[in-house]
Amino acid sequence: MKYFISFLFLSIFCIFSAFADDNNQEYKPPPPEYYIDSFSKAKKLLLKLYSDRQITFYCNCQFDQLKKVDADDCGYIPRKNARRGNRIEWEHVVPAHRFGSHLTCWSEQASFPRCIKKNGKTLSGRRCCRKINPSFKEMEADMMNLVPAVGELNADRSNYAFGMLEGESRRYGQCDFEVNTRQKITEPHVSLRGDIARIYLYFENKYGLKLTETEEIYFDQWNMDDPIDEWEREKAKRVNQVLLSVGKQRPNLPIFVETD
Numbered sequence: 627m628k629y630f631i632s633f634l635f636l637s638i639f640c641i642f643s644a645f646a647d648d649n650n651q652e653y654k655p656p657p658p659e660y661y662i663d664s665f666s667k668a669k670k671l672l673l674k675l676y677s678d679r680q681i682t683f684y685c686n687c688q689f690d691q692l693k694k695v696d697a698d699d700c701g702y703i704p705r706k707n708a709r710r711g712n713r714i715e716w717e718h719v720v721p722a723h724r725f726g727s728h729l730t731c732w733s734e735q736a737s738f739p740r741c742i743k744k745n746g747k748t749l750s751g752r753r754c755c756r757k758i759n760p761s762f763k764e765m766e767a768d769m770m771n772l773v774p775a776v777g778e779l780n781a782d783r784s785n786y787a788f789g790m791l792e793g794e795s796r797r798y799g800q801c802d803f804e805v806n807t808r809q810k811i812t813e814p815h816v817s818l819r820g821d822i823a824r825i826y827l828y829f830e831n832k833y834g835l836k837l838t839e840t841e842e843i844y845f846d847q848w849n850m851d852d853p854i855d856e857w858e859r860e861k862a863k864r865v866n867q868v869l870l871s872v873g874k875q876r877p878n879l880p881i882f883v884e885t886d
Contacts (some may be wrong), residue, residue, distance in 0.1 A: 665756070668767040669716045675864050676774060679857065682714055683773035683821075686812065689714045695776055701800030701843040702776060710777030719825045720753055721785035724750055725765050725835060731755040765833055769865045779803055780802035786810045788822055789844060796815070819844075820852025 673691060680689050687700035693714045695702065704711030726732050732751030735741040741754035748754070755762040765771075779798065782805050789811040794804040804813040814822055818835075823845035829835040837845065 656699045663767070664763065665766045668769050668772060671868070672716055672769060672772055672774070675769070675861065675868075681774075683717070683775050684779050684803045684817065685776055687776060687801075688773065695738040697799075703799030704778055705782065705797045707778045707781065710781055713777050715780045715782045716772045716776040717783070719771050719773060719822055720835065721830045722766055723785035725829065725833065726752060726755050726762050729755055729759060729762060731757075731759050731762070752880070761833075765829075768829075769868075770828055770862065774800075783812045786811075786812045787838075787841070788812055788814060788819075789840065817852065819848035820850075820854065821858060823852075824854065824858070 647739065673693075677691075680691075681687070682689060682695065682700075685700050685702050687702050688696040695712055695714060697703070702711065729751075731738060731741065731754045733865065735748035735751060735754040738754060738758055740758055741749045743749065749757065756766060765767075776798075779801075786805065789809075790807050791804050791809070791811055791813040794806055794813065795801065796804065802815040805811075826835065826841065826845055827849065830837055845849065
């Protein structure tokens with residue numbers, strides 16, 4: 627069967643429903659001082675947006691407001707870095723390297739006086755772009771692309787592409803997360819593949835991210851096999867509520883329709 631993929635957009639309303647967690651903590655929208663204009667502010671805000679869903683993206687580990695991971699809850703065993711394996715970090719599903727490395731501010735920092743330190747050394751490409759490129763800064767702080775991940779997984783995944791691996795062993799206890807450093811590929815759990823696909827497609831639609839042919843094949847299939855779920859909708863509503871409150875455009879999520 628031939629599939630023609632057409633874009634529809636999930637209209638996200640300003641009115642949202644509060645969910646309660648096992649501790650009966652209801653989600654409440656953050657006060658204005660938390661509204662984002664940087665990656666650092668986005669990370670602080672995300673702790674509030676996830677206040678009633680403190681579960682890591684890749685391994686379903688619970689975490690607390692101090693970002694400490696309950697490894698016993700999910701059977702996570704650090705591969706090597708126990709320190710980063712015991713905390714969450716906010717991971718870019720679409721890596722910063724992917725949407726920033728082609729920019730001049732990333733590769734030619736010395737061309738920008740604001741990216742040269744007092745000692746004559748230059749900032750890293752990422753820090754330079756963060757300082758002088760508003761478009762990069764917006765993409766880096768886009769909360770639809772940020773998920774809570776065990777810190778060690780964030781480090782091991784690096785900026786690798788998502789894909790499929792043959793016979794890769796699991797190295798993180800019960801967590802179904804596989805990385806091949808030679809191929810530079812990460813294979814996520816089947817239940818997350820649609821989530822990942824939609825984030826990449828969202829970046830393609832909003833920022834013009836160029837997908838490889840392999841990614842187009844994977845993401846179209848993953849999007850159909852793993853349909854959008856309630857938390858994706860709820861997170862989008864919460865992010866949208868923040869953006870609308872400061873007059874920014876809402877972050878439409880693409881939904882794909884299968885047609886004959």
